Amino acid sequence: MEINDLGDLDLRPGRLTLWRISVPGTARWRPDPRRPSYVQEEHLRCFENGRPTWLGVTFEWSGEVDTTALSSAILGWVDRHEALRCRFDRDGTAIHLATVGPGAAALDLVELGDYADPGELARTLEDVFDTKTEPLSWPPHVFVTISRPGCTTLVIASDHSVTDAYSMASVPYEIRELYSAAIQGVAPRLAPAHSYLEYAVSERARVSDLTDGDPVIGHWRELIAATGGQLPDFPVSVGALGGAAALQQTRRIWLSDAESAVRFDRACRAQGGHTMAGMFACLALAGKALGNQKKFHSVAPFHTRNATRWKNSVGWYVGMSPVSFPVSDTFPDLLRSVGLELKRAKETAQVPFSKAMEVLGAALRDRFMVSYMDDRVVPGSDCWARWRTRFLISRSNDPQEVYVWVSRSHDGICLNFRHPGTPTARSAVDRYFAEVTKLANGISGALPRPVVVDD
Numbered sequence: 001m002e003i004n005d006l007g008d009l010d011l012r013p014g015r016l017t018l019w020r021i022s023v024p025g026t027a028r029w030r031p032d033p034r035r036p037s038y039v040q041e042e043h044l045r046c047f048e049n050g051r052p053t054w055l056g057v058t059f060e061w062s063g064e065v066d067t068t069a070l071s072s073a074i075l076g077w078v079d080r081h082e083a084l085r086c087r088f089d090r091d092g093t094a095i096h097l098a099t100v101g102p103g104a105a106a107l108d109l110v111e112l113g114d115y116a117d118p119g120e121l122a123r124t125l126e127d128v129f130d131t132k133t134e135p136l137s138w139p140p141h142v143f144v145t146i147s148r149p150g151c152t153t154l155v156i157a158s159d160h161s162v163t164d165a166y167s168m169a170s171v172p173y174e175i176r177e178l179y180s181a182a183i184q185g186v187a188p189r190l191a192p193a194h195s196y197l198e199y200a201v202s203e204r205a206r207v208s209d210l211t212d213g214d215p216v217i218g219h220w221r222e223l224i225a226a227t228g229g230q231l232p233d234f235p236v237s238v239g240a241l242g243g244a245a246a247l248q249q250t251r252r253i254w255l256s257d258a259e260s261a262v263r264f265d266r267a268c269r270a271q272g273g274h275t276m277a278g279m280f281a282c283l284a285l286a287g288k289a290l291g292n293q294k295k296f297h298s299v300a301p302f303h304t305r306n307a308t309r310w311k312n313s314v315g316w317y318v319g320m321s322p323v324s325f326p327v328s329d330t331f332p333d334l335l336r337s338v339g340l341e342l343k344r345a346k347e348t349a350q351v352p353f354s355k356a357m358e359v360l361g362a363a364l365r366d367r368f369m370v371s372y373m374d375d376r377v378v379p380g381s382d383c384w385a386r387w388r389t390r391f392l393i394s395r396s397n398d399p400q401e402v403y404v405w406v407s408r409s410h411d412g413i414c415l416n417f418r419h420p421g422t423p424t425a426r427s428a429v430d431r432y433f434a435e436v437t438k439l440a441n442g443i444s445g446a447l448p449r450p451v452v453v454d455d
Helices: 038-046 067-080 117-133 165-169 170-183 194-207 217-227 260-272 273-290 333-346 353-360 424-446
Strands: 014-021 028-033 054-062 086-092 095-098 106-115 141-148 149-160 250-259 297-304 318-326 368-374 390-393 402-409 411-422
Touching: 014 067, 014 117, 028 194, 038 067, 038 095, 038 141, 038 194, 038 353, 054 117, 054 165, 054 170, 067 106, 086 165, 106 117, 117 141, 117 149, 149 165, 149 170, 165 170, 165 250, 165 368, 165 390, 194 411, 217 333, 250 260, 250 424, 260 273, 260 411, 260 424, 273 333, 273 368, 273 402, 273 424, 297 333, 318 333, 411 424
Parallel strands: 297 368, 368 402
Antiparallel strands: 014 106, 014 141, 028 095, 054 149, 054 390, 086 095, 141 149, 250 411, 297 318, 402 411
16 A cells, blocks of 8 residues: 555546535434544544545546446445444534434535646645545545546545545445446445444443553553653654644655565564564664664554454544564564564554553653554455555644554555655655665565655
């Protein structure tokens, strides 16, 4: 999964059309006593108007799409997932929920015009996504098509409150299956999708009695103590924080192709690990080489889809956890330490971050996050190249955060990262990932690859 900005899209001249969802009349919305999940609640309480927090995906069809079939597919996707049919209202610190049933939504097409200038097209898309995906307005998701001779591109953006990376990665397959079913006049071949709102209910019941003595709280307490009462910083200094938050840069490196990724995985497994452990080991070794760090500290997201019924559901199924381990001198020992910590971290992530902080009586924020995702398990991922699939993320302003997303796909291993947009930060991050690349190549036995970073 490559995480792109809008400049990475196919920005050839085209006609933009907004597919606008609405619920005619207010009577169909009904108050819902269920509470949002912990991560939703924290997100909605902290939301600031004008600060976009959307995730996006884009893919294309050859030729012109059938408008009726695509309308059916979009509405079918919304009907399929209850998280897309819930509306939030914030009253002080309280969050109120209302829902609408399947079949209540309608769809209108609004022509945005023809765009010949790539920059203007990208700015228009970004403005649409920034203004029409606010989590306290409904819908917090938006659809735009770009029509050109020979192809049609669908671009979808959704606020993070109702989707996660896996949810967005599943969109191309689901929409295309719903579209094909509408064209053929048959039922779509999609497995049932359970409601994220029901997951939120079960999550609250599961952690309601969490106490200070729980091992999860101990895991967080250990990390906070090891990192000076805060959550970890990036292993290499990114410079002075300054006053105003700098616009962050989102960039990426293709660490390996598919063949090299297989060799990397085999090398890690031969020494007691796997690709995920190997990547964390490379990140740790880079920090040791550049900053003489004897321990690696970060926070990491893990999925919480740990029951079969949540597998096909759209929602924010993510929990945060500490990842902290000593940087051993030998690679097998390091892989062993990483593997044990990742296993522990996955358990810790089942308790929502905000709940853990509540029990600790702390108000902390993550500053260095490392995510790993194996995209090969996502339905349709083997077709992403043919569908020209791209994944997008909204811009961010922050003087501290360094976020890293490591993804393994059918095409290889990609490092996506976001950092403060200053020359000092860019230089530090470039040195760090050049070292990570060198280490990964050494493990896989690959020939040295030029570190090509996309802006």
